[in-house]
Amino acid sequence: MWKLPLTKFSNMRFPTPVALSWIAELIGAEVIGDEHALAGGINEIHRVEPGDLAFVDHPKYYNTCLQSAASFIIINTKEVSIPEGKALLVVNQPFDAYTAIVEYFRPFQPAVKPVSDTAKIGAGTYIAPQVFIGEHVIIGRNCRIQPNVTILEHCVIGDDVVIQSGTVIGSDAFYYNTKKDRENWYRRMLSCGRVVIEDAVEIGAGCTIDRGVSHDTVIGRGTKIDNQVHIGHDTIVGRNCLFAAQVGIAGATTIEDGVVLWGQVGVNKTLTIGKNAVIYAQSGVGVDVEPGKIYFGSPAEDASIKKRELVWIKRIPELWQKVMNS
Secondary structure, eight states: OOOOOOSOOOBEEEEEEEEHHHHHHHHTOEEESOTTOEEEEEOOGGGOOTTEEEEOOSHHHHHHHHTSSOSEEEESOSOSOOOTTOEEEEOSOHHHHHHHHHHHHSOOOOOOSSBOTTOEEOTTOEEOTTOEEOTTOEEOSSOEEOTTOEEOTTOEEOSSOEEOTTOEEEEOOOOEEEOTTSSSOEEEOOOOOOEEEOTTOEEOTTOEEEOOSSBOEEEOTTOEEOSSOEEOTTOEEOTTOEEOTTOEEOTTOEEOTTOEEOTTOEEOTTOEEOTTOEEOTTOEEOSOBOTTOEEETTTTEEHHHHHHHHHHHHHHHHHHHHHHHO
């Protein structure tokens, strides 16, 4: 029996490693460095790994990209210091080059059936009426996929997973290339990543889990998600987490094992919430959160401190009256 590929999360891998000279011809780039070097895939800057290809098109981010783990950089200037072991592909429009690569290796495939012939579905899995399952989706054994669920192309679902009605798995990332010197300020970055949901995950009704821009969005084994939760692109959620209703998590965030997010918690992009942290309802998380602590408020802070602050705030009218009467 085929085995679910849940042991490794990654970027959008090329079918085989590709020489920079071939990529340069595809996108019309000049190679600075070893044109025979092999790129394994393309990735978004927040999740890059050695062997990856990334792009940058603004001087503000040149150094960040050049100092990242990416081995190959699509860039629109030669006037940079190239770190040892890296190579550049110089083009006028790096964003267009990124788009061309994604369209070549992962072209859009229009659906012709509610459940694609290329989907693999394990034994004992129930697929309700009105479910859509896209191209190259893998679903494990003994899952329950309720009516009106949408699972889009290349997503991977483990064993014993429950997905309630109206949930969308693998929607495109809310991620844009922004330049205000053109008529269309925001140009959507094509999403070529996946959503990978590990075993024994339960997802409520009306949830949305975006695919990665070019990496995987991951929901770890045993995590339970309530209704109307949104999880952004390239986010990695650990094992045995618990998310209550209306939680919203922005892109490229890392949530470690055992984290609890109560109702209407909002989490900013590219931060880390440490293992076994608890965030009370309606809190706003804007910076990294330490493991094993309880947080509350917006911005979220240590809950014990925040509660004392609220007590003093409630006493302000009383204290003011005492001052006025003294």
